[in-house]
Amino acid sequence: MKFLYVLLFCVFATSGFEEDLMPSAQEILNRMTSSFEKIEDYVVTLEGTIKMEGVNVPKTEAILFYKKPDKIHIESKGILFLPKKIMAINPYYLKRYFKPLSIEKKIVKEVTIYKITLIPKEKRLRNGIEIWVEDKHWSIKKMKITRFKGSTIMAHIEYTMIKGKYWLPKSTVVELNILAKARRPEIFDDFGEIDHWEEKGTVKTKRGIVNILFKNYRGVNAGLSDEVFKRK
């Protein structure tokens, strides 16, 4: 009997204990921000390729300048197409505009991954975001953005250690499933008109893959001047 009580106690205590160990979604966002806070600024060379129907663009290089919290400047001699939503990988952006809705935990190849669903704080944003965060460096491994009318953008991010202490992106693969010529419903909200595009239902889906390599990090936390971000 005593043994039964001990067994029952272990079963219930373990399940509760496990829940206590699992951080909340907000805590994870805070840990992500803390981890990201170590990075003040950096300069990196981007190499981008895009494979998309109706788009024929060669591999192009650009230089990206970043300064905390959200200053970005990109220079390129050629023409480079960078997915806009890649900017959402910045935890400051997520904390500022989104709030967590739910959290799930998975263990993949001995690495704990937290899947967090985020919803926008402001109604006008209309993006739903799911992020997969690993618990070693609290970095985003995967991100899925769902926009209005079902467009989705999925980003897979790999990281590397720079100078033995900075955990920064090494490569990103962005899979796009976007609607061509999709109308923004906000335009019609103010006037209460029928959205003719919705009525017709003839919007086409475009699929594409964008590969971005982050090469040759330099000047990490070297004190980048604000003048760089004023350049055209």
Added chain:
Amino acid sequence: MFKLIHIENIKTFYKWRTGIGFLAIGVLLPLMMIGMSLDIGHGPSAMAVRAVKDLSENFFIVGSIFNGFSAAYFVMNSLWVLIPFLIALVAGDQIAGENAAGTFRISLIRPTSRTQIISAKFITTLIYTVLLIFFLGLLSIGIGILLFGRGDFLVPRRGEILVLLEGQTWLRFGLAYLLAIWAMWSVASLAFFLSTLAENSLGPVIGTMAILIASLIISKTPLQIFNKVKPLLFTTYVDGWRKAFQEPIPWHEINSGVLYLAIYILGFFCP
């Protein structure tokens, strides 16, 4: 023969009428380029922005989508009426002008054959065409790069986005100008042919423009009734230079166009 061509070149290039073409391009082109640079956000640069509008909703577009190459491409598209007129002005004057001046009587009593004289004049016309297109290309790309810089070239195409690397763009423009020269040789040949039928140079110039515009209308109008006639018209192939900016380059179509135009060039010259 070379001496004859040299003499014909001197005769042609010393006429003020020949300078009109270079003067017109030399004045109009810089004005267009300056106008484009002052009108950034409208006109051709706005067209470049519209071409990538669909993508700009989901992508940051880094780099200059409108540069010197874009301006040169726009200029090539715009001057398709003026250039044939400037060529016809000189080509139409080759035989008819000399006929009106009465100098044929003097040149034909010399030992050189009629065929040699006509061939020399025809070659001079072709040389003038090459120099005019070369001048257009040099000026449009030169001033374009000076005002708008260089870089990768976003080819303005409907429903498709094509970016050519700078190195590739130079080669493509080279090919485009060569094809443009070949196309303008057909116009020059037509004007030269009409020049042999007229007694003054006004007729061949007007005749060339009338035939060119009428043929262009038939070539470009999407009507069933014209479909059988279109392959027979030389104007169906004069915009072959645009194919130099497709990816991949449709060599088969370019070769067919070049062959058809060669038939017209020889056809207009041979009689």
